[in-house]
Amino acid sequence: MERRDFLKHSVTMTAAAAAALNGIPVSKAFAQAPSASGKVDLAAIQGGEPGIMFDKAMEAFGGMKQFVKPNQKVVIKPNIGWDTPVERAANTHPELVSRIIKHCLDAGAKEVVVFDHTCDRWKRTYESSGIEAAVKGAGGMMAPGHVDRHYAPVDVPQGVKLKKAQVHELVLEADVFINVPVLKHHGGAGLTIGLKNNMGIVWDRGDWHRNGLHQCIADFSTVRKPDLTVVDAYRMLMRNGPRGVSENDTALRKAQIVSPDPVAADAAAAKLFGTDPAQVSYIRMAQEKGVGVMDLSTLAIQRIRI
Amino acid sequence: MKTARLFIGLRIVISTAITLVILLALVDLWALVPPAIVRFATWFQFLPSLVRAITAFGVLATGFLFVLGLTLVFGRVYCSFLCPLGAFMDWTISLRKKFHKQKFAYKKPEILRYIILAGVGASLLSGSMILANLLDPYSIFARSGQAIVRPLVIGLNNVLAHAGEAMGYYGIAPYPWRFVSLPVFAMIAAWLALVIWMAARHGRLYCNTLCPVGGLLGIFSKISVFKISISPDNCIQCGACARVCKASCMDHEQSNVDTSRCVMCLDCLTICPAEAVVFGGRVVEKKNISAPGRRGFLAMAALFLLGMLKRATGDEAFPDLRQNPVLAPQRSTQGLTPAPPGSLGREHFMSACTACHLCVAACPSQVIVPKLIAYGGQGLMMPGLAYDKGFCNYNCNACTRVCPAGAILPVGVEEKKRIQMGQAKFVKQNCVVVTQKTECVACAEHCPTGAVKIVRDGGPGLPQVDTEVCIGCGACEFACPAKPFKAIYVEGNHTHRRALPPKKGESVQTRVGDDFPF
Numbered sequence: 001m002e003r004r005d006f007l008k009h010s011v012t013m014t015a016a017a018a019a020a021l022n023g024i025p026v027s028k029a030f031a032q033a034p035s036a037s038g039k040v041d042l043a044a045i046q047g048g049e050p051g052i053m054f055d056k057a058m059e060a061f062g063g064m065k066q067f068v069k070p071n072q073k074v075v076i077k078p079n080i081g082w083d084t085p086v087e088r089a090a091n092t093h094p095e096l097v098s099r100i101i102k103h104c105l106d107a108g109a110k111e112v113v114v115f116d117h118t119c120d121r122w123k124r125t126y127e128s129s130g131i132e133a134a135v136k137g138a139g140g141m142m143a144p145g146h147v148d149r150h151y152a153p154v155d156v157p158q159g160v161k162l163k164k165a166q167v168h169e170l171v172l173e174a175d176v177f178i179n180v181p182v183l184k185h186h187g188g189a190g191l192t193i194g195l196k197n198n199m200g201i202v203w204d205r206g207d208w209h210r211n212g213l214h215q216c217i218a219d220f221s222t223v224r225k226p227d228l229t230v231v232d233a234y235r236m237l238m239r240n241g242p243r244g245v246s247e248n249d250t251a252l253r254k255a256q257i258v259s260p261d262p263v264a265a266d267a268a269a270a271k272l273f274g275t276d277p278a279q280v281s282y283i284r285m286a287q288e289k290g291v292g293v294m295d296l297s298t299l300a301i302q303r304i305r306i
Numbered sequence: 307m308k309t310a311r312l313f314i315g316l317r318i319v320i321s322t323a324i325t326l327v328i329l330l331a332l333v334d335l336w337a338l339v340p341p342a343i344v345r346f347a348t349w350f351q352f353l354p355s356l357v358r359a360i361t362a363f364g365v366l367a368t369g370f371l372f373v374l375g376l377t378l379v380f381g382r383v384y385c386s387f388l389c390p391l392g393a394f395m396d397w398t399i400s401l402r403k404k405f406h407k408q409k410f411a412y413k414k415p416e417i418l419r420y421i422i423l424a425g426v427g428a429s430l431l432s433g434s435m436i437l438a439n440l441l442d443p444y445s446i447f448a449r450s451g452q453a454i455v456r457p458l459v460i461g462l463n464n465v466l467a468h469a470g471e472a473m474g475y476y477g478i479a480p481y482p483w484r485f486v487s488l489p490v491f492a493m494i495a496a497w498l499a500l501v502i503w504m505a506a507r508h509g510r511l512y513c514n515t516l517c518p519v520g521g522l523l524g525i526f527s528k529i530s531v532f533k534i535s536i537s538p539d540n541c542i543q544c545g546a547c548a549r550v551c552k553a554s555c556m557d558h559e560q561s562n563v564d565t566s567r568c569v570m571c572l573d574c575l576t577i578c579p580a581e582a583v584v585f586g587g588r589v590v591e592k593k594n595i596s597a598p599g600r601r602g603f604l605a606m607a608a609l610f611l612l613g614m615l616k617r618a619t620g621d622e623a624f625p626d627l628r629q630n631p632v633l634a635p636q637r638s639t640q641g642l643t644p645a646p647p648g649s650l651g652r653e654h655f656m657s658a659c660t661a662c663h664l665c666v667a668a669c670p671s672q673v674i675v676p677k678l679i680a681y682g683g684q685g686l687m688m689p690g691l692a693y694d695k696g697f698c699n700y701n702c703n704a705c706t707r708v709c710p711a712g713a714i715l716p717v718g719v720e721e722k723k724r725i726q727m728g729q730a731k732f733v734k735q736n737c738v739v740v741t742q743k744t745e746c747v748a749c750a751e752h753c754p755t756g757a758v759k760i761v762r763d764g765g766p767g768l769p770q771v772d773t774e775v776c777i778g779c780g781a782c783e784f785a786c787p788a789k790p791f792k793a794i795y796v797e798g799n800h801t802h803r804r805a806l807p808p809k810k811g812e813s814v815q816t817r818v819g820d821d822f823p824f
Contacts, residue, residue, distance in 0.1 A: 044822050044824070046821075046822065083699060083700065083701050083702075084701075111474075113476065115476075119751070119752060119785075120699060120700075121670055121671050121696070121699050121702075122479075123336075123479075123670060124670065124699060124701065124702065128701065141475075141476060141477065142476070142477075143476035144476065144479040144480065146479075146482070147479075147480045150471075170476075186751075187747040187750050187751055187760050187767075188745055188746060188747030188748070188750075188751060188760075206748070206785075206787045207787065209738065209744075209746045209747075209748045209787045210738050210742055210744065210746070210787045210788075210789075211742075211744065212744050212745070213744075213745055213746070214745070236818065238814040238817055238818075239811070239814060240756050242751055243751065243752070243753070243754060245755065245756035245808040245809065245810065245811075246808060246810040246811075247813075248810045248811050248812065248813045248814065249811070249814060250814065251813075251814045251815045251816075251817060251818045252815065252818075253818050268824055271823045271824050272819075272822070272823060274817070274818075274819070274823070296824045301824065303822050
């Protein structure tokens with residue numbers, strides 16, 4: 001009761017703070033990020049299993065402690081939208097989720113919670129994606145995303161079409177929010193990566209389809225910017241997305257993109273998919289709103305081949 | 307009578323176990339009870355098993371034969387050992403006894419039960435389930451549990467979930483509320499109230515008046531090998547047996563037992579102070595005036611004919627109230643209700659469903675929804691698929707694993723993925739792509755088979771349905787954001803078809819690069 005009141009009062013603040021943060025270039029927001037080769041804006045890894053690739057990415061950024069401080073609450077949001085097995089690549093790879101949890105706990109996180117507002121029935125997608133088992137095995141907690149009272153209304157002051165959204169309270173309360181999309185083809189959005197994956201922390205997203213999907217995705221990117229975006233491109237769903245029809249729709253790519261800049265992560269992932277990021281409207285719109293940088297040539301990218 | 311006490315104990319254990327398993331299956335929110343155990347408990351349920359034998363056959367259809375055999379040897383043990391409604395009535399009776407000194411008395415037999423039996427028999431043979439929907443004792447019990455006890459358990463679960471969340475624990479997931487519609491609930495509650503009133507006031511009166519299973523087994527128990535009888539030589543005319551008899555069948559004055567009404571509770575065996583009530587073979591029963599007389603036969607014939615009506619009229623006589631206009635905007639997007647997967651189609655389903663609602667409880671997507679007047683008036687409280695709050699999950703066959711009546715036959719998950727329960731229909735003038743001039747694709751996004759595809763002709767894409775591949779799961783209908791009328795909906799098939807498998811296409815593996823493109 002009290003917690004709920006607190007939430008309702010604090011959400012506007014959260015949104016405002018997030019918006020303020022958006023004005024600051026990513027490089028400055030994470031100015032202290034050190035590593036062997038200096039500042040890193042984005043790490044791209046390929047050639048390994050999902051877990052190892054994430055280990056390498058964390059090495060490049062100087063460890064998860066750059067993002068997670070002791071006793072912080074972490075929320076991880078993979079794509080768990082569909083009641084399909086791992087090989088169909090419609091959901092984030094469970095091994096990646098499990099490894100991220102491990103890094104967070106090692107960095108001293110108080111708790112790591114994982115959820116998604118799924119498309120298929122949540123109970124089944126949590127199971128068949130393999131993510132529920134992976135989360136439990138890694139010491140994280142699986143939370144339901146299908147309960148409307150868990151979502152609190154948030155204003156979108158920078159929204160063009162989207163003025164309000166109901167956002168999961170776990171994300172609003174979290175100290176650290178890690179977005180872990182899987183890179184996929186999408187019939188409506190062209191591609192679904194990180195910015196699109198954030199629809200899974202929203203309750204009333206059905207309206208987005210009615211009101212212009214790309215603009216709503218870009219509008220929402222100003223609300224709660226993830227502290228870290230980890231794009232799973234281990235296996236890519238190349239057509240019939242976002243669900244896919246058979247394994248023939250997928251291709252093994254064994255790659256991963258990690259960045260604190262959600263726009264840069266999406267831009268790099270789009271290129272990996274073979275698409276010009278400027279052609280994906282929501283990526284371009286998000287950059288125009290100052291959420292992040294789409295032009296990869298201005299970023300410090302660490303390329304790692306395993 | 308030590309042995310009799312032992313058997314009474316056995317009766318309580320068995321009936322309680324079967325009743326609890328069925329109840330557990332109905333309140334099982336997280337599918338923890340293995341379907342095999344549920345199938346075992348429902349295998350004995352006479353009417354569903356009989357219906358299965360008439361409409362579908364199979365191993366599960368032999369339960370009624372077992373019960374018939376049991377009845378021929380020991381009398382109506384089904385009614386006190388195996389019937390969950392019987393157990394429920396016994397609980398009601400003993401609860402009432404706690405507050406009120408209940409005394410039963412011998413009553414002369416009535417012929418109503420034979421009239422009802424004839425009516426149910428006729429309608430079963432003619433393929434109408436309406437009377438069975440109302441009267442089958444197992445189904446009354448099961449659907450009452452689904453409609454009343456299950457919401458209570460959901461409430462309990464949600465209170466616990468709420469408490470957990472307050473402490474930051476999200477391990478107990480809230481369960482979405484789902485009640486049966488008000489008319490269905492009213493019907494279920496009214497019947498349950500009737501059963502409770504009958505039990506509390508008159509013991510097993512329901513079993514010997516309205517219950518078609520009791521009526522039929524009564525005919526067989528009359529000629530059973532072992533029966534309960536009163537030995538006139540030992541009887542001291544105290545009337546204790548008649549006072550304790552829930553079925554009102556102990557006529558101590560005539561030293562006679564109407565075994566057609568005896569539900570084999572065995573209470574009389576232990577109450578008799580003179581050991582005059584005995585259970586044994588080779589008993590010559592005095593004539594009971596329980597056979598239907600001429601008026602009875604007339605009534606039976608009338609009900610028989612009423613039951614036969616269905617055959618004559620068929621499905622077409624009761625078309626679902628549905629319009630099919632092609633004007634803008636199409637208001638009614640409620641198609642023919644699709645029957646659940648495994649049911650072979652609306653025709654088979656409505657000729658076999660006893661409306662026990664076990665499938666309603668088993669469906670994790672909560673899309674199997676009972677209607678008071680279902681299938682164009684051919685079923686009472688029968689469930690069908692409704693996609694307003696969810697859709698039939700592609701990888702799920704939960705409902706096909708529980709149906710005791712064979713209205714839904716078991717199908718494997720792979721087979722189920724090919725069952726076309728209906729077909730998606732697109733209503734262009736309702737689509738947001740047309741009305742809002744926006745990109746949408748929610749329907750195609752949710753389609754598990756790729757049957758709904760977006761076709762682009764310059765502007766934003768519109769969906770197109772491949773009716774050969776569509777299985778009628780309703781994912782598109784549920785996802786469609788068009789308000790107030792959906793732009794895509796499922797029209798149920800009269801007979802289920804086998805859909806073509808999803809089109810796989812060539813592998814895309816060659817399309818990916820092998821180095822960073824940036």
